[in-house]
Amino acid sequence: MPRSLSKIDKMSGDEIKDLKHRLHSFQGGECFLCGRPINLEADETEIDHIVPLADKGPDEEANWALLHSVCNDRKSAQNLNLARILMRFENTKEEYGGALTTAQVLEMHGGSTQQLHVDDRGDSVLVRYECRGSIKEIEAPIIVDPNNLNYRSFFIELPIEVLHHDFELNPRKIINADKLIKEFWRKNPQLHVALCRLQIDTEAKKGDVLLFDGQHKTAAQIFLGNRAVPVRVFLNPDKDRLKEANRRAHKELRQVEFFKSVLDDLGQDIFSQHFRRFLEDETGIPKSEKAFIESLEADTRVEMKRNLYHYLKTTVKNSEDPRNEFFDYVELDQPRSKTWPISYDSVEKTFLRHFIDSSPCEAPVDADYDEENDYPRNTERKNLVILMNIVTDYVLREKFDKSLGIAKLEDRIKKGEVIPDNHLRAYRMFRPAVFVVWCEFLKEAIAMYLIAKGKITNDMRNRNRVLWAQMDGRDWEAIAKMIDKLASHKLWIDRGPVISNAFGQTRPEFFRKLLEEGIIDGIGKILGEPINIQYLFNAAGSDNNCLSDYILAIGLDDFSTAIEKYLFYLHEISDLGPKLLCLFDHEINQLLA
Incomplete structure (x- = not known):
């Protein structure tokens, strides 16, 4: 019409x-x-x-x-x-960089300037705050949770001046409030109130009202010009238990799912607080992650193991010594991005999954460690950050152009837009499905190298303890060569329609066959040199990866016995079995000659 x-x-x-x-x-x-x-x-x-x-x-x-x-x-x-x-x-x-915190929304609109005065009368509360130059008092009935009498709360409408962002219980940022703004603009009611907690100073009888759930609704109301919002306020709750309940609501119960990076932040906070209390306990229990988990009640151990993994991932993400520069290129606040080449979900499925041992470490935290023999978790974190920073150097830093973004990049290339090789490489290498595959191959190549050097065992490889090895400059030089060769492959910058269409695939199985064998089903072999474990392992160079290193590592004088054991080792280190034997045929023949 x-x-x-x-x-x-x-x-x-x-x-x-x-x-x-x-x-x-x-x-x-x-x-x-x-x-x-x-x-x-x-x-x-x-x-x-x-x-x-x-x-x-x-x-x-x-x-x-x-x-x-x-x-x-x-x-x-x-x-x-x-x-x-x-x-x-x-x-x-x-x-603010594409996302806002609740604190930023409140502060830019004149919020978070007061504490709330509270007179707890048992069955009700009398709250007091300043509003437009005058003191306002409101009495509200207290509601006791039917399943836990320790949880007391009240419902009330509060001005934004007394609301504060609860970073500790919910660090999540505000990204998409558009639909809620439209919903409230149409005069539809807010069906669910925001949730807050209030830890009252018993002497001053006041405290900060900390908003931990309903940030998007609150932001929508504030942008619409509303100066007060309906909330439910928990009085002096058990913070840790409320934090866990909120995490479960957004994860297991799936009310509104948190992004994985937020879940990791919440989980690491829960673990670190409980673990710190365990370490401060003066009993004679060994001070290790494993002993801590075993000290818990049986029905809480599985959940705390999950929180341990959240903690380990977060220490890598937030590492400052060395600083993890890889995360400068990762979208942390939403599942997908039009700007950054890497999603946090992809990092979790690759580097974090392959190089962190999520099981509780049995090594004591308080042992007498030194630089040559550090606590395994410190070694794991430091080595993983170094590995990720090397990838950053070869693929991302001064190569990925944020101004070009990643939105519909393959379509833009087909339409004739000139995209620099470095930017295209950074984009393609971190497409989620192919990232999963090449990171798995890189892990196997690094593990083979370190086993040959005698720095880790096959059991350590199987338990994701590859980076528990004490690494030196020669080791990192060899690994850097692997990453350099990976990034230098022509696959990442081939602008032909077959390759361009291939990067529209979302199944790791597709890229496993493409990288490992150079084949696309229905088309045939398209890569002259596949990107497989052998390709990466060989990049380290014969000086760094040789049979003689292995012979020295296992300390054998009898050469024929060494060859026999070495072939057994090749079968042992990978499920690929006989396929890996060809990696060393040339070197073995040279030594036998």
């Missing part, structure tokens, strides 16, 4: 020009949508109805607005008042 003709459509060019000048003056020289200045001589501008004619908005100057043409094209609602709020939310988000 064609839109109704407006009085504006019937105006002459001079009348439009005069109208734009009047609206420009009335709006203070700013665009109605974005709020930025309009230059009538230089900017392309349009006039639109604030309330659309289709919504029975009047076709009068009081309902007309002047805006940048680009803003009118970008608007995500026909009603300009709503579109202005949505654009302000998006622009604010961009100013």
Whole structure:
């Protein structure tokens, strides 16, 4: 159905020009949508109805607005008042790097300036706060949880001045509040209240109201101009238990799922607090991760093991000595990104899964360690960060161009857009399905190298303890050669349609066959040199990966016995079995000669 003709459509060019000048003056020289200045001589501008004619908005100057043409094209609602709020939310988000914290939303709107005064009367609370220069008092009944009498709470509407972000229970950022802004704009009710906790200072009878759930609803209400929001406030709750309940609600119970990076942050906090208390206990129990887990009640051990893994992953992500530079290129706040080449989910399925032993470590934390024999978890973290930083050096730093992004990159190449090789390589190497495969191959190649050097055992390889090895400069040089050879393969920069289409695949099985054998089903062999374990292992060079190293490592004088044991070792280190024997045929023949 064609839109109704407006009085504006019937105006002459001079009348439009005069109208734009009047609206420009009335709006203070700013665009109605974005709020930025309009230059009538230089900017392309349009006039639109604030309330659309289709919504029975009047076709009068009081309902007309002047805006940048680009803003009118970008608007995500026909009603300009709503579109202005949505654009302000998006622009604010961009100013803060694409995501906002609840604290930032509150502070930019004048929130988080007061504590709440509370008089706990047993069956009710009398709360007091300052509002517009006067003191306001409200009494609310206390509700006791029917399953746990220790959980007491009350429902109330509170001004944003007394609300604070609970970073500890929920570090999650606000990304997509658009739908909630539209929902509340339509005058639909907020069905679920935000959740807060309040730890009352018994002497001062006041404390911070910490909002830990319902941040998106609260942000939507605030951007709509509401200065107070409905909340449920827990009084002096068991923080650790509430934290675990909130984590379970967003994970196991799937009310609103947390991103994996947020789950890791929450899990590591739970583990570290409990483990710290265990280490401070003066009993004679050995101070190790394994002893800690075994000290817990049986029905809590599985959950704490999960939290241990969250803790280990977070120590790698947040490492400062050395700093983990790989995460400068990882999207941490949402499942997918149009800007960064790597998702946190992909990192979790690759580096973190293959190189962290998630089982409790039996080594004592408080043993007498030194630089040559460090606590295994410190070695694991440090080595993994170094490995990830080497990948960053060869593939990402000064190579990935954030301004080009990753959105529809293969389509853009097909349409003729010039994408630099370095940027294309960084994009393709970290497509989730292929990333899973090459990282697994890299782990196996590194494990083979370290076993041959006598620095780890096959059992350590099988238990993801490859990076528990004490590594030296020669080892890292060999591993850097593997990564260099991996990144240098022409697959990553081939712009032909077959390869470009291949990177649209999402199944690791597809890329396993492509990398390991160079084959695409239905097309045939397309890679002259596959990217498999042998390809990576050989990159380290014969000086670093040789049979003689193995013979020295196992300390055998009898050469024929060494060969026999070495062949057994090749079978032992991988499920690929006989396929790996060909890796060393040339070297074995040279030694036998």
